[in-house]
Amino acid sequence: MEDEKHIPVLLDxxxxxxxxxxxxxxxxxxxxxxxxxxxxxxxxxExxxxxxxxRDQNAIDYLSRQKTLQGAEIIxxxxxxxxxxxxxxxRQYNLILADLGVSSPHLDNASRGFSIRYNGPLDMRMDSRQELTADxxxxxxxxxxxxxxxxxYGEEPYSRAIAASIVANRPIADTHELADIIAHAVPRRRTHGPASKVHPATRSFQAIRLAVNDELGLLQAALPLWLSLLVPGGRIVVISFHSLEDRIVKQFFHEYSGDRYDAPLKRLTKRPVQASEKELAYxxxxxxAKLRAAAKIKTTERES
Ligand SMILES: C[S@@+](CC[C@H](N)C(=O)[O-])C[C@H]1O[C@@H](n2cnc3c(N)ncnc32)[C@H](O)[C@@H]1O
Structure with a gap:
């Protein structure tokens, strides 16, 4: 399983x-x-x-074993x-990439508790050293x-009904029990209607995951640092998988690439770039996935 790990999205x-x-x-x-x-x-x-x-130990172990990455600093x-x-x-870099969210191994490994499909503990921590868990x-x-x-975090329209049902059914032992409780709390049209291909607990699982890992908070706080970590002329690409994440990235790029004469960034993408049908097929x-990119403006560019 290790080698079919994770197909990088939007690679081209x-x-x-x-x-x-x-x-x-x-x-x-x-x-x-x-x-x-x-x-x-x-x-x-280089x-x-x-x-x-x-922040994930399995990812770090895997990266450390890769011959093609040998010599890189791994943290x-x-x-x-x-x-x-x-x-x-x-420190400063010419190229910065943030491909946010979870990896396929997170979702495929039942014991990490990210998946609705496979039963596992209520965990969902990307860094297993962290204290806060989904439980x-x-x-x-x-x-x-x-x-x-x-x-x-989940933009869940049935948040009240789901929360009430979670509280009424405590203690909840694992991901399958949680998914069932949520499925029973939402109206039947959600589980049997046109949108029923998506599990009714998907939004709730995503919301809990975002909270466990403070994904939006870390992104919001880190973006200004990424700007300082970029050399003038350097490029930054951010890929997000959640509308709230994309909104944070969009606002940041927008704010720092505005009409001000001293704006530090030049947006390379006006709209988010999404995967082609060809990529979606495999x-x-x-x-x-939504990709946004920007370049840090060189002072000489600004003067010309
Ligand atoms: C979508 S995967 C990245 C896949 C990678 N680009 C590749 O080609 O294999 C996201 C990774 O980011 C890590 N991650 C997510 N949020 C993080 C954070 N705030 N700090 C450090 N790592 C994080 C996850 O553990 C996961 O391994």
């Missing part, structure tokens, strides 16, 4: 916008199973000038702490907190 587009050149430095903030990193390093030819970050941390540290060291949210959060979480996971 990542290479087009990063446009890696020989000798350039590379920061991969969510290196995962190294699919994008290996292709970027084929072009920069593994020793690359920094690969991930197990969340990207906000890692970015703070790199910024403190006054604590599902079994301990107040009903009002659950409603807020499901509504804000990687359905790419369906919700």
């Amino acid at each position: 587009e990542v290479l087009r916008y990063l446009d890696p050149q020989a000798g350039e430095t590379y920061l991969d903030l969510t290196a995962g199973y190294g699919g994008h990193a290996a292709k970027v390093l084929e072009r920069t030819l 593994a020793s000038r690359a920094t690969l970050i991930d 197990q941390k969340d990207f906000l702490s890692a970015s703070r540290e790199l910024e403190g060291q006054k 604590q949210i599902v079994n301990n959060y107040e009903e009002a907190e659950l409603v807020k979480l499901l509504r804000e 990687n359905p996971r790419a369906r919700s």
Whole structure:
């Protein structure tokens, strides 16, 4: 299973916008199973000038074993702490990539508790050293907190009914029990109607996952650091899988690339780039991926 790990999404587009050149430095903030990193390093030819970050132990172990990535600096941390540290060291990179969210192995490994399909513990931590788990949210959060979480992070229209049902059925033991409780809490048209191909617990699972890993908070706080970590002329690509994530990235790029004469960024994508039909045929996971890219403006460019 290890080697069919994770097909990198929007690979051609990542290479087009990063446009890696020989000798350039590379920061991969969510290196995962190294699919994008290996292709970027084929072009920069400088593994020793690359920094690969991930907060997941299995991803770090896998990256460390890859011959093509040998020589790269590999760091197990969340990207906000890692970015703070790199910024403190006054490091800068020509190329920065953040391919957000979970990897296929997260979803396929039942014991990590991310999946609705396979039964597993209520875990959902990307970094298993972290204290907060899905179990604590599902079994301990107040009903009002659950409603807020499901509504804000899951954009779940039945947040009240689902939260009430979760609280009434505590303690909830595992992902299948949670998925069943949610499915019974939503109206039948959601489970049997036109949208029924998507499991009725999908939005709730996503919301709980975002909360366990503080995914939106870390992204919001890290984006300004990524700007400082980019050399003038450097390129940054961010791929998101959730509308709330994409909104944060869009607003950030928009704010820093505005009409101001001293705007530090130039957007390379006006609209988010999405996967082609060709890619979707072999990687359905790419369906919700949205890529945005920008370049840091050189002072000389601004003057001309
Ligand atoms: C979509 S996968 C990246 C796949 C990678 N681009 C590849 O080609 O294999 C996202 C990865 O980012 C990691 N991740 C997500 N959020 C993170 C964060 N805040 N800090 C560090 N790693 C994170 C996850 O553990 C996961 O391995």
